[in-house]
């Protein structure tokens with residue numbers, strides 16, 4: 694039986710998104726007892742504070758999925774040296790109305806894949822800044838900046854490169870321990 698439900702937020706809406714693939718591959722590195730559910734963010738309206746008193750059903754759905762999770766896993770590309778707008782929109786939506794944020798206290802991991810060697814480093818730093826304000830305890834180390842190379846994924850969608858798999862296994866072990874620690 695699953696004891697820990699991880700809400701996965703992928704910062705790309707692209708069908709063939711490498712970050713989406715990375716999120717799926719990471720789930721294969723978790724032991725039994727963890728389930729990974731991808732939160733839908735592509736149907737959220739653009740955030741408008743006028744709607745705080747009547748949040749649309751898509752936003753209420755997102756908030757309730759976050760509230761019922763024991764951990765958050767953000768897997769995001771870097772867009773123009775920051776986080777994609779769709780991700781920020783989802784974060785803003787679920788953070789409001791003031792005092793009713795769904796994010797507070799949920800332990801999080803931040804990771805991402807990009808074509809560049811230091812890809813997602815700046816996006817991850819920007820995301821950490823936002824999450825700190827929202828009172829989301831975020832795993833500090835190890836950091837994980839994954840570069841997309843041809844053998845990153847095998848034909849089953851698992852991590853294909855042995856060294857990368859070893860590194861990501863360590864990262865996942867630390868992240869899942871972080872989730873457990875924050876769920877006492």
Ligand SMILES: Cc1cc2nc3c(=O)[nH]c(=O)nc-3n(C[C@H](O)[C@H](O)[C@H](O)COP(=O)(O)O)c2cc1C
Nearest residue numbers: 705707710711712770771772773774807808809812
């Ligand atoms: C609007 C836009 C801005 C981008 N900016 C960056 C960037 O700042 N740093 C970077 O490493 N890659 C950047 N890229 C390239 C992305 O890393 C690459 O497209 C990646 O595959 C996107 O992630 P996805 O495959 O999950 O959709 C950018 C791509 C787009 C579409």
